[in-house]
Every structure is written in structure tokens, then in C-alpha cells.
Amino acid sequence: MNFKIRAATKEDCKEIHRMIMELAIYEKMLDQVTISHEDLERDGFGQNPFFECLVAEVPEEHKSKEGRTAVGYALYAWAYSTWNGRSIDLEDLYVMQEFRGKGIGKGLLRKVAEEGKKKQCQRMQFTVLDWNKSAREFYAAKGAVDLTESEGRHVISFHGQNLDNLANEAAKD
């Protein structure tokens, strides 16, 4: 199938938001999602954007059952490894169910890697869920290393109230 991968624009944010929700449903974590498409517009397309985003698009004649032509996205941010320097933090890589197995995910992943190499990045890091076997196999087949298995790395997070509490303690000092 014909598809195109291009940089997202502000006008894509409603479709990106729709796909973020689809991915959260797939990951069974929709209750944790609070973001709006306005947040994406403000945070990704103003000055000093917080993320970069690619969209995968199919031509009109191949649109989805619901009439969508934006069928996948990759959202990432520039990060830093203190061991090796510039790094890509890949937050999401998603392809709609009915468009899987056509090389779109691979196309998105390669394009993120290519954008990273343009900035001399030495690493691309992200997380996957244990039970998401197809995603884990997809990345492993392309040469990714599972650092949780090989080094015992755990993902740790402060969020919402826990992050606020930490920040408020600082303000009190």
C-alpha cells in the first residue's frame, strides 16, 4: 500500500489526539489520559516545542472504514544520554489496527531514526508494556535491546500529585 510519512502540523493535532486515545484504549489505560488536542497544538507547534511528531498518511482511495487518512504517528522529544550524548525519547509509535503489517510502523521508526541521526543522536529510548508481545518482537527484530531484561533497568515515575508534592517541598525550603 502507498503511504507517506511527513512532519505533523498544527492542523493534524485533532487526528493525532484521536490516535493517542486509540492507543490508550489498546493499552487499557484510557482512564489515565487527560490531554486535549489544544494541549498538543500549544506544546508541539509554538516556540521551543516540547515534542516532534511524524504522521503516516494514506491516499483517499485507501482511507479507513471511518474515513481516516491519517493512520499512524510517531511522537518523540530530544533527550540526552550522559554516556553517549544526544538522544531521542520516543514516546509513542502507533499504527491503526487495519493498517498494520504494511510497513508503516517500520517506516515511522526508520524516519525517527533518520531525523535523530541528522542531529547526531546516538540513542533512541522508549518503553513497551510486558504483555505487548507484538510490539516487543517488532522492536527486537530491528535490533533494539531490552534494557529491563539485559541490565535490570526499571522505569520510575513521579506524576500528578506526587510531582506537585516534591516541587512544593522545594518551594518551602
Next chain:
Amino acid sequence: MNFKIRAATKEDCKEIHRMIMELAIYEKMLDQVTISHEDLERDGFGQNPFFECLVAEVPEEHKSKEGRTAVGYALYAWAYSTWNGRSIDLEDLYVMQEFRGKGIGKGLLRKVAEEGKKKQCQRMQFTVLDWNKSAREFYAAKGAVDLTESEGRHVISFHGQNLDNLANEAAKD
């Protein structure tokens, strides 16, 4: 003990590099480190920096055995959660062995959280090694959630040649 936490400057990069090496030795991964202090100067203190950094400093009279006054650092980058928006990617938090247990690590962590809240961040994410029990307990006591344990999140990475291969495949398409 008296200590001060402040934003790092370009002039701190040799000391930050020295502490990055100390942390890598502690993590038994020194062989993986390729970064130089010049890399840090270029990537953190030019236009569009790839990271932010805080340094913990003690007064001259409390300097380390080797005469150091920079005794800890926190290095982080702005990232993005597609569920909740702006996020902090905490790459390293380090305090020199002889200065631990004095609140310096807590001070650094709080200050990163505070900087994040100034930018309306909703999440701070990072990784720890399984065997580093003291670090894991430190974060847990402050309200961090271990997403590898609670959700089965794995850390996945492409680096070096594996990342180059992906990017080169994209260029060939």
C-alpha cells in the same frame, strides 16, 4: 551541612563530566561511556540546548578529600507524555559518596521537580538499576511509582550501530 543548588554553567562541564564518570563506575558501566566535557559544553550551553543541569555545591571549608566543591548534579531534558502533556526526562541524579545522607540528593530532586512545575510538567520519568536498592528506596520514599513493577513497562533502546542501521534503511527508501 551547608550546600547550594544552582543551574550549571558551561564552566561546570569538566566537573559534571568527572561526576558522570564516577556514576558510571558506580553503575559498573564505565566501558559504555564515550562522552567528553566538550560534548556537554556544546550540547547543553548553546542555542536549543539538549539538556538542563543543576549542580550541588558545598563551601570551600567542606570540600571533598580531593578538593572538590561540586559534589552532585541532576541532568534532565524536557520531554512529553501523550497522556498528560509536558514531562521531565531525568537522566542522572548523583551525589558523591562522601556527601550522601545530607539531603543533597533530595534537594536536587526537589529542585528539578520545581523547575518542571514552572513549565507545567505533569510527569518526571527516569530509570534505575534493579540492584541499586538505595536509589530505588530513595525514590519510593518520595512517592515515585515503579512502572516496571506496577505496569510491566520495559525500557527499550536502539544505540550506536543499531540506530545507524535503522536510519540508513530510511535513507535507502
